[in-house]
Amino acid sequence: MHASCKPFINVIRPSGHAMKLLIAPAAFKGSLTALQAAQAIEAGWTKVFARHQLTLFPFANGGEGTAALLTQQRQGTLHHYEVRDPLGRPVQAALGLVDNGQTAVIDVASASGLHCLQREQRDPIHASSYGTGQLIRHALDLGVGKIIVGLGDSATNEAGAGLFQALGGRLFDAHGNLLGDPCQGGNMLELAQVFHIDLSEFDPRIAKTRFELACDVSNPILGADGATRVYGPQKGVAEDQMPAFEAALTAVAAVLHRDLGIDVTRRAHSGAAGGIGAMLMVACRASAFPGASYVMEACGLEQKVAEADLILTGEGQSDQRSAQEKVPLLVLDLARRQRKQAIMLSGAIRDASNLMLSWPAASMFATLTENKAWEDMLASAGADLEMCAYNLARTLKMARELPL
Amino acid sequence: MHASCKPFINVIRPSGHAMKLLIAPAAFKGSLTALQAAQAIEAGWTKVFARHQLTLFPFANGGEGTAALLTQQRQGTLHHYEVRDPLGRPVQAALGLVDNGQTAVIDVASASGLHCLQREQRDPIHASSYGTGQLIRHALDLGVGKIIVGLGDSATNEAGAGLFQALGGRLFDAHGNLLGDPCQGGNMLELAQVFHIDLSEFDPRIAKTRFELACDVSNPILGADGATRVYGPQKGVAEDQMPAFEAALTAVAAVLHRDLGIDVTRRAHSGAAGGIGAMLMVACRASAFPGASYVMEACGLEQKVAEADLILTGEGQSDQRSAQEKVPLLVLDLARRQRKQAIMLSGAIRDASNLMLSWPAASMFATLTENKAWEDMLASAGADLEMCAYNLARTLKMARELPL
Numbered sequence: 001m002h003a004s005c006k007p008f009i010n011v012i013r014p015s016g017h018a019m020k021l022l023i024a025p026a027a028f029k030g031s032l033t034a035l036q037a038a039q040a041i042e043a044g045w046t047k048v049f050a051r052h053q054l055t056l057f058p059f060a061n062g063g064e065g066t067a068a069l070l071t072q073q074r075q076g077t078l079h080h081y082e083v084r085d086p087l088g089r090p091v092q093a094a095l096g097l098v099d100n101g102q103t104a105v106i107d108v109a110s111a112s113g114l115h116c117l118q119r120e121q122r123d124p125i126h127a128s129s130y131g132t133g134q135l136i137r138h139a140l141d142l143g144v145g146k147i148i149v150g151l152g153d154s155a156t157n158e159a160g161a162g163l164f165q166a167l168g169g170r171l172f173d174a175h176g177n178l179l180g181d182p183c184q185g186g187n188m189l190e191l192a193q194v195f196h197i198d199l200s201e202f203d204p205r206i207a208k209t210r211f212e213l214a215c216d217v218s219n220p221i222l223g224a225d226g227a228t229r230v231y232g233p234q235k236g237v238a239e240d241q242m243p244a245f246e247a248a249l250t251a252v253a254a255v256l257h258r259d260l261g262i263d264v265t266r267r268a269h270s271g272a273a274g275g276i277g278a279m280l281m282v283a284c285r286a287s288a289f290p291g292a293s294y295v296m297e298a299c300g301l302e303q304k305v306a307e308a309d310l311i312l313t314g315e316g317q318s319d320q321r322s323a324q325e326k327v328p329l330l331v332l333d334l335a336r337r338q339r340k341q342a343i344m345l346s347g348a349i350r351d352a353s354n355l356m357l358s359w360p361a362a363s364m365f366a367t368l369t370e371n372k373a374w375e376d377m378l379a380s381a382g383a384d385l386e387m388c389a390y391n392l393a394r395t396l397k398m399a400r401e402l403p404l
Numbered sequence: 405m406h407a408s409c410k411p412f413i414n415v416i417r418p419s420g421h422a423m424k425l426l427i428a429p430a431a432f433k434g435s436l437t438a439l440q441a442a443q444a445i446e447a448g449w450t451k452v453f454a455r456h457q458l459t460l461f462p463f464a465n466g467g468e469g470t471a472a473l474l475t476q477q478r479q480g481t482l483h484h485y486e487v488r489d490p491l492g493r494p495v496q497a498a499l500g501l502v503d504n505g506q507t508a509v510i511d512v513a514s515a516s517g518l519h520c521l522q523r524e525q526r527d528p529i530h531a532s533s534y535g536t537g538q539l540i541r542h543a544l545d546l547g548v549g550k551i552i553v554g555l556g557d558s559a560t561n562e563a564g565a566g567l568f569q570a571l572g573g574r575l576f577d578a579h580g581n582l583l584g585d586p587c588q589g590g591n592m593l594e595l596a597q598v599f600h601i602d603l604s605e606f607d608p609r610i611a612k613t614r615f616e617l618a619c620d621v622s623n624p625i626l627g628a629d630g631a632t633r634v635y636g637p638q639k640g641v642a643e644d645q646m647p648a649f650e651a652a653l654t655a656v657a658a659v660l661h662r663d664l665g666i667d668v669t670r671r672a673h674s675g676a677a678g679g680i681g682a683m684l685m686v687a688c689r690a691s692a693f694p695g696a697s698y699v700m701e702a703c704g705l706e707q708k709v710a711e712a713d714l715i716l717t718g719e720g721q722s723d724q725r726s727a728q729e730k731v732p733l734l735v736l737d738l739a740r741r742q743r744k745q746a747i748m749l750s751g752a753i754r755d756a757s758n759l760m761l762s763w764p765a766a767s768m769f770a771t772l773t774e775n776k777a778w779e780d781m782l783a784s785a786g787a788d789l790e791m792c793a794y795n796l797a798r799t800l801k802m803a804r805e806l807p808l
Contacts, residue, residue: 019807309807310806341805348773350774352773363802365795366772369754369770372775384756387757391768391769395767395803396799397808398766399803399808400808401745402423402800404453404803
């Protein structure tokens, strides 16, 4: 007779059951790193559901946090090295070692990222990727066979010239003069004079190393959709400096083509991280990938979605803009394909009615609930996201009581 | 043996069970009437839950929709009469008959409300409550013993002078000249000349009729918190006209005191509906009540809350401002006292973190999800509220699938 009751017992889950929640937000650009966003959601959620099993997946797509995420998700170890920051000052940058020491994971943001600078320090004329080159050297010293480089959130717009020099590459002008080390006060606009590339002192281990790039954007290095035009402004490129920067990147791309035989100007991702994409593709024969998809695969996110009961994702501002891979949309799609429930929590949602009808989320919520000045939004982003998650969790908890 | 299973059977409710939802929003001031708000929520909800039993309670607290709500909730009948609108033009205004014809319910908004005018027609110098007086006359003609008047959303700032005249009252200046019918081109600022009130032709049935006022605000008629200063601007009173309007209302209040023996200047609600509160309190010996509480009681809202599984409320903008009765807070408190779950859906929520922690809602959501110009917010208010309710319903539906 108890047998006949069993189906019911299976259906009823005890209150406080350890539901599995996957928290996979992107960075809230300008206010929260992906990790901060995930932690804010966690903080709000656990105030309501203390026993849920939470998995934090701070979804980096090439930019800040990419090395840390891949290293953590693949059970590697993080190592820190003192290298040069974008302005040549010492900075501790991270390098992850995974696959039993066979693969290194770095991201350009760690040594050469915008986050290294105060807003008023943004200085694309002098900002160099030299420190990222030093990190690559450290990886080579560790004897890895493969280096994964996350491209995104760089403070630089110099086509990886600094990185190239750190690896032993040399750049000459038409008169045979060596272009100086940008971290010694060099001016990136002088790259417009570059005429010849010399690999005679380039680190020979690079040729034996496989490079994979996780790029947060697919833009090419030049043109109206290029690195300078689209991402220059957020790095401090003034409108009247655009032509000079474009000329510098054009010269580097031309020399890469002529001396090393590869034309990257039409390649997707060549404009990633201020053109570092282009340099790595040519000088290091790197393969470039869309960052979000790459990270998703490299971290086995599909499996984590499969193990979760509910997935939360989000970003600073959600809209229909479809030029780049949208992290939340990728997560939502992954959930949909596995018939998992997913909810989006974003800072703001533009044209929400259309988004709600077109994106595969069970529901979506904005942390913004009133008109706010930009600065106020950014200042309260963490607290607002925590409160939004708290509010959502309370809604779900309440739902248990309803005869829905 | 089946007996041992029964508890489980009782706990498990079939999917599609007819959950009872009470939808009790206030008006979204400037964009949606309470009825429009309730219907928008209904539209969003029923897209997700087709079988729920929805009760719409468009919570008017004295303003627009008060007569309709009370009449509907008390199973009365609505009657329409052609009377004068604030500018003297013909308008169809509503009068509800309830309690088997013993009680009439009207609101000043119906004949004398802001909604009767285009924004550019707002003209407090000429706007009169005459039409409301005509409605009261129609109520008296029906032989009722009690008249409930909702005060709120009036286009007028004339202390009910027009209403008084429509009921046969007369106003004279110090020289014994009759102040004219405001609907015949009268100027409300001339009320500053009023010196004597004459009730000789005042409708005698009024003395035998009980008047109850449901007031949407508690402000007094005069002073810094008075009708002119606080609500004049939304009716079109310009900053430089303030002293003249204040002088007009001051004169009326003084004459009411001297000739009829009642000083209303310190009474709560005397400033309701541009001072109509003061006039009705004195000339009709009306009793004034806070509108939301009055309507709540008059409609038996407590019982409706008791019958509901979930209560939704909301308003145009929610904030901590506590000067007046807040309809959503009243509904939330009512739900809390009965241990019912309640959720708030408002157009915008100011200082949401604090509100979420201090108001007794299970959760609260704003229809605003991005910074918007005021006009855009108003224009999309209905669609946004519907989408917000839809999104919430989807969240709750999804919750059924989760092992919460």
